[in-house]
Amino acid sequence: MQSSRIAVFASGQGSNFAALIEAQKAGLLGDGRIELLVSDKPEAPVAQRAEDAGIPALLLRPKDFASRELYEAEIVAELQQREIGLVVLAGYMRLITPVLLTPYAGRIINIHPSLLPAFAGKDAIGQALDYGVKLTGVTVHFVDGGMDTGPVIAQRSVVVLDNDTADSLAERIHKVEYELYPEVVGAFASGKVELSGRKTIIREK
Numbered sequence: 001m002q003s004s005r006i007a008v009f010a011s012g013q014g015s016n017f018a019a020l021i022e023a024q025k026a027g028l029l030g031d032g033r034i035e036l037l038v039s040d041k042p043e044a045p046v047a048q049r050a051e052d053a054g055i056p057a058l059l060l061r062p063k064d065f066a067s068r069e070l071y072e073a074e075i076v077a078e079l080q081q082r083e084i085g086l087v088v089l090a091g092y093m094r095l096i097t098p099v100l101l102t103p104y105a106g107r108i109i110n111i112h113p114s115l116l117p118a119f120a121g122k123d124a125i126g127q128a129l130d131y132g133v134k135l136t137g138v139t140v141h142f143v144d145g146g147m148d149t150g151p152v153i154a155q156r157s158v159v160v161l162d163n164d165t166a167d168s169l170a171e172r173i174h175k176v177e178y179e180l181y182p183e184v185v186g187a188f189a190s191g192k193v194e195l196s197g198r199k200t201i202i203r204e205k
Helices: 013-023 045-053 068-081 124-131 166-189
Strands: 003-011 033-039 058-059 084-089 110-111 135-142 152-159 193-196 199-202
Touching: 003 166, 013 033, 013 045, 013 166, 033 045, 033 068, 045 058, 068 084, 084 166, 084 193, 124 135, 124 166, 135 166, 152 166, 152 199, 166 193
Parallel strands: 003 033, 003 084, 033 058, 084 110
Antiparallel strands: 110 135, 135 152, 193 199
């Protein structure tokens, strides 16, 4: 499998998916090419984004399967058939089981709207505001069996303003996401990301 062949997993609007498509058009994904969208919500707007971009989509409803494992087995079969080498989670609202984690260990990445390990899980932006932090941000990390617990690949900070609301802070965080994620995906697809234990290095060349 080639890490340059990318599958993006998404469950909702697909704004990060759209940013990755635009980055690909601009030549910013290095050797990477998005070959497939996987969504657990066939009716989600991200499916239309894929159709508009001419990207094949695997749209499955988990409830149609007897177990999470069988659902993911169907996905793995499709990924392997397409020789997908990198799985990019972009608003995919499901925990990954070993059925997918095992064959793609070290090749599944996610983006989270906080500076992990702070504010893992749901509503990270609301958590940051409730806690009163002055600095939050965006983290791209490897996916493991936990909730946002995989090794960090890259982080970028976002200042929390005194008058911020969840919407205003989210808007600035999303702008950073749309810049950072394509950078990391491009580096990964070009073989520039190295992981040793929990330490990640992104080589320039």
